[in-house]
Amino acid sequence: MTRVATVALNTFREAVRDRVLYNLVFFALVMMAAAILVGQISIGIEQIVIVSLGLSAISIIGLLISVFIGVGLVSKEIDKRTLYALLAKPLRRWEFILGKFAGLALTLAVNTAAMAAGLFLALFYVKHSIGRADTAVLVAVYFILLKLALVVALAMLFSCFTTPLLAILFTAGLYIAGLFVHEMRGLQAGMIDPVLGRLLRWISYVLPNFENFDVMGAAAHGRLIPGMLIAQNTIYATLYCAIVLVVAMAIFSQRNLK
Amino acid sequence: MAEPAIDIENLTKDYPYGFLQLKKRRSLESLTMQVQEGEVFGFLGPNGAGKSTTIKLLMRLIFPTAGSARILGKPISDIAMHRDIGYLPEQPYFYDYLTAAELLDYFARFHDFDAAERRERVERMLKRVGLESAGRLQLRKYSKGMLQRVGLAQAILHDPAVVVLDEPMSGLDPVGRREVRDIILELKKHGKTVLFSTHILSDAEMLCDRVGVIVGGKLQGVGAPSELVGLKAQGMEILFELPESAASATGGGELLAQATRTGDRYRLQVEESGLYAAMERLHAAGAKILSVTQVKPSLEEYFMHLVEADRAQAAAVEVRAK
Numbered sequence: 115m116t117r118v119a120t121v122a123l124n125t126f127r128e129a130v131r132d133r134v135l136y137n138l139v140f141f142a143l144v145m146m147a148a149a150i151l152v153g154q155i156s157i158g159i160e161q162i163v164i165v166s167l168g169l170s171a172i173s174i175i176g177l178l179i180s181v182f183i184g185v186g187l188v189s190k191e192i193d194k195r196t197l198y199a200l201l202a203k204p205l206r207r208w209e210f211i212l213g214k215f216a217g218l219a220l221t222l223a224v225n226t227a228a229m230a231a232g233l234f235l236a237l238f239y240v241k242h243s244i245g246r247a248d249t250a251v252l253v254a255v256y257f258i259l260l261k262l263a264l265v266v267a268l269a270m271l272f273s274c275f276t277t278p279l280l281a282i283l284f285t286a287g288l289y290i291a292g293l294f295v296h297e298m299r300g301l302q303a304g305m306i307d308p309v310l311g312r313l314l315r316w317i318s319y320v321l322p323n324f325e326n327f328d329v330m331g332a333a334a335h336g337r338l339i340p341g342m343l344i345a346q347n348t349i350y351a352t353l354y355c356a357i358v359l360v361v362a363m364a365i366f367s368q369r370n371l372k
Numbered sequence: 373m374a375e376p377a378i379d380i381e382n383l384t385k386d387y388p389y390g391f392l393q394l395k396k397r398r399s400l401e402s403l404t405m406q407v408q409e410g411e412v413f414g415f416l417g418p419n420g421a422g423k424s425t426t427i428k429l430l431m432r433l434i435f436p437t438a439g440s441a442r443i444l445g446k447p448i449s450d451i452a453m454h455r456d457i458g459y460l461p462e463q464p465y466f467y468d469y470l471t472a473a474e475l476l477d478y479f480a481r482f483h484d485f486d487a488a489e490r491r492e493r494v495e496r497m498l499k500r501v502g503l504e505s506a507g508r509l510q511l512r513k514y515s516k517g518m519l520q521r522v523g524l525a526q527a528i529l530h531d532p533a534v535v536v537l538d539e540p541m542s543g544l545d546p547v548g549r550r551e552v553r554d555i556i557l558e559l560k561k562h563g564k565t566v567l568f569s570t571h572i573l574s575d576a577e578m579l580c581d582r583v584g585v586i587v588g589g590k591l592q593g594v595g596a597p598s599e600l601v602g603l604k605a606q607g608m609e610i611l612f613e614l615p616e617s618a619a620s621a622t623g624g625g626e627l628l629a630q631a632t633r634t635g636d637r638y639r640l641q642v643e644e645s646g647l648y649a650a651m652e653r654l655h656a657a658g659a660k661i662l663s664v665t666q667v668k669p670s671l672e673e674y675f676m677h678l679v680e681a682d683r684a685q686a687a688a689v690e691v692r693a694k
Contacts, residue, residue, distance in 0.1 A: 116481075117481075120482065124478055128469055131469040195463075195465050196465055196467055198459075199459065199526055199527075201432070202458075202459035203454055203479060203483070204452070204454040204455050204483065205451075205454075205482055206451055371428070
């Protein structure tokens with residue numbers, strides 16, 4: 115596990131020294147400032163506007179980092195051949211994949227936490243208090259983080275066997291499809307051919323269900339999020355990530371480097 | 373007999389190509405060879421001959437189509453084997469956001485050294501490759517030669533028993549090449565096994581106990597450089613000086629016509645049996661003889677002979693196919 119942690123910490127260090135990451139954090143801070151401004155002109159619905167805007171910004175920025183850096187985690191190392199000297203060390207290929215995943219997950223956690231802190235500051239600025247109901251915002255941020263971890267795992271899986279551009283397209287496509295899982299299940303109720311309906315139902319169960327991670331509405335209105343949903347989403351994201359990463363490790367373990 | 377440090381048996385590698393990747397190009401064909409413990413072994417061949425493919429197969433960066441290999445008695449699939457080997461990739465490139473010291477520290481962590489030992493090894497290695505003053509500089513500011521030195525440092529950082537270097541002299545200036553040669557000789561002195569690929573034949577001749585020549589993916593010959601090229605002298609070379617005035621006045625014009633001139637100096641190749649007669653004639657003509665050396669076939673000539681034979685064979689196959 116030490117070797118996995120070593121790779122993870124180096125991945126985190128790379129992200130920290132990467133100026134793109136700083137720019138994105140800066141962008142998030144600008145978004146927060148904009149939220150405050152919008153909150154001031156939206157009389158009575160400041161919390162809804164600020165929380166919605168803040169969570170959307172956290173989600174979008176996180177997704178950009180997850181997809182673009184996630185795809186580059188493996189492909190960049192192969193393209194630049196930095197991996198050659200590393201894999202000659204006593205490091206298994208699956209340890210490399212797991213370390214890279216953990217490193218970006220850690221980066222996203224730190225980045226998301228910083229943005230969430232900005233969101234809470236903005237919220238405090240307009241409300242002058244932070245109450246128990248605001249814990250829903252925290253849960254929403256946690257769900258975004260789970261979603262991002264899943265996106266990173268998918269980006270890594272695709273980058274293990276295809277080009278970076280295709281990996282970005284596949285990951286983005288799968289993410290968008292995963293936002294419509296419930297709609298896919300609803301379609302089979304007499305609206306389309308039964309065979310196609312069954313097929314779509316099966317596909318909807320295999321696709322990552324990103325809809326379940328969206329609690330932005332509840333958080334914006336200060337509604338409490340049930341503990342069962344938190345447990346369910348945590349287990350779902352953990353298992354899904356584990357399965358995707360195992361497949362990624364299996365593919366990468368057999369891959370011929372250039 | 374002791375087990376070889378590197379034991380390669382029938383190693384074959386095909387690369388698929390074409391839109392559906394159904395066609396195959398053979399890059400390495402049934403390579404069988406051994407590198408003995410404590411030996412410096414040079415792996416020679418022109419570009420695309422299969423040198424890097426062989427090394428990548430040994431490092432498990434690519435996987436063989438057929439055959440197997442063992443390093444220090446362990447199959448190359450065994451991760452424990454990597455504790456005792458050091459590897460310098462061809463044209464190495466490292467994380468450019470790290471300094472050389474950070475990179476070496478990062479790699480040292482995979483060998484479970486504690487913090488104090490890592491620090492000591494990193495400092496020692498930077499000094500050994502002449503980068504002690506540039507150790508705190510990010511690698512993106514390094515020249516190609518400096519990256520090569522970092523690559524060498526990371527390869528020997530953990531004091532491995534077997535060191536595999538892919539084109540270690542590539543991109544280095546004469547000083548750098550000399551330093552790499554010194555490091556290889558020092559590794560040999562400490563009983564390490566060194567396998568390195570190169571197409572700089574003079575380096576191989578100077579450093580290697582044995583060399584293997586690979587052309588077109590096939591091993592064409594293995595042995596000590598002197599064994600491969602043959603020990604029989606091809607003749608004698610006389611190096612002499614002859615001032616311009618004496619050269620025009622001399623009657624030994626026939627000998628001078630055969631000689632190669634550089635300034636006032638001339639090089640003349642003669643048969644061993646005709647050496648003394650030639651020397652007497654040169655002396656009579658007023659030449660000052662500087663040295664007399666034996667002319668032996670070089671590794672380069674042997675190498676070129678193999679390359680040309682392979683090209684001729686490939687051309688013949690092409691003609692037959694048409």
